[in-house]
Amino acid sequence: MSSSNSNSNSPANLANQKKTEIRILIVDHQSLSSELIKSQLKPEPHIKIIGSVHTELATFEVIKNFLPSIVIIDFDVPEINGFALVKKIYDNFAEVKTIVFTHSNRLGKINQALSLGASGFLIKNSSTEEVKSVLNTVTSDRSDDTKLQLPIPSDPLELIENTPSQIYENNQNYESVEEVREFLDRVTSDKSKITDDTKLQAPLQSSPPQTVETAQSESVALITQNSAIVPAATAPLPAVIEEKEDWSAATKDLMDALPRVWTRGLLYCLIIGTGIIIPWSVLTKVDQTGTARGRLEPKDKVIQLDAPVGAKIKGINVKEGDKVKKGAILAELGSEIVNSELEQLKDKRSGLMERLSQLELRQDRARTAINTINEENNSRSLESDSQLAQAQQNLDTLKALYQSQKNEKLAQIEQVKQEINSSIAARKQAQLALAGSQARSKRLEAAYQEGVISQDRFLEIQQQAQENQELLIQANSAVEQSRSRLQEQQSSYENLIKNSDAEIKQAALRVDERRNSNQGGISSGKREILQAEEQLQELKTQIVAVDTELAQTNKQIESSQFELKQRQIVAPADGTVFHIAARGKGSVIQPGDRVIEIAPQDSTLILKAQIPPTDSGFLTKGMPVKIKFDAYPFQDYGVSDGELVSISPDSKVTDTPQGKQEIYELEVELDKPYILDGTKKIELTPGQTATAEVIIRQRRVIDFFLDPFRKLQEDGVKF
Structure with a gap:
């Protein structure tokens, strides 16, 4: 739909159109609008489209060189600022008319363009006749009466339906049908009044009778002069727009009317409330309290008793809060296995001592038998024995070396497999x-x-794909290299096994040969002597082995006896049982596990608590503290007083049900180590949990409302 003069095809207008050639420049994007208009105006000889452009710079170059009659601007293209372009053309080329070309028929958008200097507008679904009518009307002379021959509808609202978004008065835009209806009612009333006055004065002026067309033209002219109703097909008349500077009657009534009672009451309430709340929030201060959770502990260092061995707990002889003396047995660990092992070790020691006596007796007999041995034979025998021992040692060394190299190769193969994976x-x-x-x-x-993304962005994506391709090639190469190294390591491992087996076999053969050689070299006359010496050597070896085993058994017996003593957890000093970490009889503990903690005797109690970093900034030593014990509800027993005596220099990370959190450790000294239940004193004991409340500072109420804005000012807005 488009706005046009319905009488633009009259003979007078056709004559004017033949005299003047209409030169049109189209501003759009991708030539979509220009192709549409070209197809509609192709059969018109007096209308010529000189070209289409896509930018503001190109628009002004074409206007300067070719001076078109009309510039049609596509307002639905986001790349073109239509309002700025209309304004620039109107300011620099007053003789060039501009037409808004859009899908939208909203009053605000089109009226803004008309107020900036646009001569009319076209809706993109307009017919060919409507397009030609608008072009002819826009290019017609302003003084020509045919320009004002706009038919007056019988129903004023018909004008709204036929020419949407075309009415504005003294640069005041109408955005609703009710405003337009009110405006047209005033126009119709004025028209009827003037028409009646004209009829009364007609005989005095001797004017000729008016035709329907003349009356219609005068009515249109009257409406145009009084109301500045401008059809979209006609350019805005500067004389009409500037004719009235005052507000309309409806606008004046709206401006003069008072707000409704409830809106005024709401405004007064807001003003009064703000006047009261702001001074109160500035002057009133409240205490900001920091809360810390903790438990009572001795001021002196706690004695910690850990399990020396792993075992089941046989029994715990004390409970938390009991006073104990030095040497008292606090807990016992299961010792059945230790007692059984100790008895077995004692039986083993008895058997070893008896066997040692027999071996020593046999040794004495062997020594007596070989006293008559010739020193020469003895020397030769000793030399042969030495060579045999050396060969045996070489064999053992070779086996150990083979095992070490084998383990090393297996580790290398496993490492290469991991690299392959x-x-x-x-x-x-x-x-x-x-x-x-x-x-x-x-x-x-x-x-x-x-054209949705830039070339640099597209090239960057392609570069990333190329880099991934190179990474894949490198990964394939790394896999192949790792497999090659695996084959090399496996081959080296196989060669090591073959070579080591051969060397071990050769060494074993040499040992056998040396032994056979020694035996063969011994003369038959000395065979008995050699056998006696071998028996003596064997006896010595057995005696040494028995001595070694006996010494080890004695050490095991001593260790078992010491472990048996350790199965009793004994108090090292006088004190009070502060905490029992063990779960109870029958539970299994590991070496080093905490069993019992003892507070030294006559040690004062302090509250060790943890406070979050957000509440620690204003803490100082000497601050008063209010303490609420969990075991004694403060509603019944009151609140205990204390003093902050220590603050940890740095924060620590602790595990909580909410995860790991940073805390500061506090130490609070109690004013009295008891609480009162009426007149009865209840002594406080170590391990009792409590909540400590510290007044860290006083703040104004308004600061709590200003903190979010201060934080926003410091940190800035993050998107």
């Missing part, structure tokens, strides 16, 4: 990254061709 995982990750980047590049290629 890591390389395969990296290759898989590179494949996924490459597939993702290629898919993204392919997906965004169409967007790049359509």
Whole structure:
């Protein structure tokens, strides 16, 4: 739909249109609007489209060089600021008319363009006849009466329906049908009054009778002069727009009317409330309290008793809060296994001592038998024995070396396998990254061709895909290299096994040969002597072994006896049982586990508590503290007083049900180590939990409302 003069096809207008050629410049994007208008105006010989442009700079170049009659601006293109372009053309090229070309028929958008100098507007679904009518009307002379021949509808609202968004008065836009209806009622009333006066004065002026067309034209002229109703097909008349500077009657009534009672009452309440609340919030101060949770502990260092061995708890002889003396047995650990082992060790020691006596007796007999041995034979025998021992030692050394090299090779093979697994995982990750980047590049290629994304962005995505391709190649190369190293290590391992087996076999053969050689070199006359010496040596070896085993058994017996003593947890000093960490009889504990904690005797109690960092900034030593014990509700027993005596220099991280949190440790000294139940004193004991409340500072009420804004000012707005 478009606004046009219904009488623009009259003979007078057709004659004027033939005299003047209409030169049109179209401002749009991707030539969509220009193709649409060209198809509609193609058969018109006196209308010529000189071209289409897509930017403001190109628009002014074409206007300067070719001076078109009309510039049609597509207002639905976001790349073009239509309002600024209309204003610039109106200011610099007054003879060039501008027409708004849009889908929208909202009053605000079109009226703003008309107020900036646009001569009319076109809706994009307008027919060819409507387009030609608008072009002819816009280019017609302002003084021509045909320009004002707009038919007056019988119903004023018909004008709204046929020419939407075309009415404005003294640059005052009408945004609702009710305002337009009120305006047209005033116009119709004025028209009827003037028409009646004209009829009364007609005989005096001797004017000729008016035709329907003349009366209609005068009515239109009257409306145009009084109300500045401008059809969209006609350019805004400067004389009409500037004719009336005052407000309309409806606007004046609206401005002069008082607000409604409830709105005024609400405003008064807001003003009075603000006047009371703001001074009160500035002058009133409240205490800001920091809360810390903790428990009572001795001021002196607590004696901690840990389990020396792992065992089941046989029994706990005390409870928390009991007073104990030095040497008192606090708990016992299960010792059945230790007692059984101790008895077995004692039986073993008896058997070893009896066997040692027999071996020593046999040794004495062997020594007596070989006293007559020739020193020469003895020397030769000793030399042969030494060589045999050396060969045996070489064999043992070779076996140990073989085992060490074997373990080393296996470790290297396992390491290479791990490298292969890591390389395969990296290759898989590179494949996924490459597939993702290629898919993204392919997906965004169409967007790049359509101009949605920039070339740099598209090239960056392609570069990322290329980098992922190179990473995949590197990952494949790493996998192949790792597999090659694995083959090398496996081959080296196999060679080591073959070579080591051969060397061990050779060493074993040498030992056998040396033994056979020694035996063969012994003469038959000395065979008995050699056998006696071998028996003697064997006896010595057995005696040494028995001595060693006997010494180890004695050490085991001593260790078992010491462990048996450790199965009793004994109080090292006088004090009070502060905490029992063990769960009770039958529970299993590990070495080093905490069993019992003892507070030294006559040690004063302090409250060790934790406070979050947000409440620690204004804490100082000597601050008064209010303490509420969990075991004694403060509603019944009151609140105990204390004094802050220590604050940890730095924060610590502790585990809580909400996760890891930073805290500061506080120490609060109690004014009295008891609480009163009427006249009865109830002694406080270590381990009791409590809540400490510290007044850290006083703040104005208004500060609590201003804190979010101060934080916003310091941190800034983050998107």
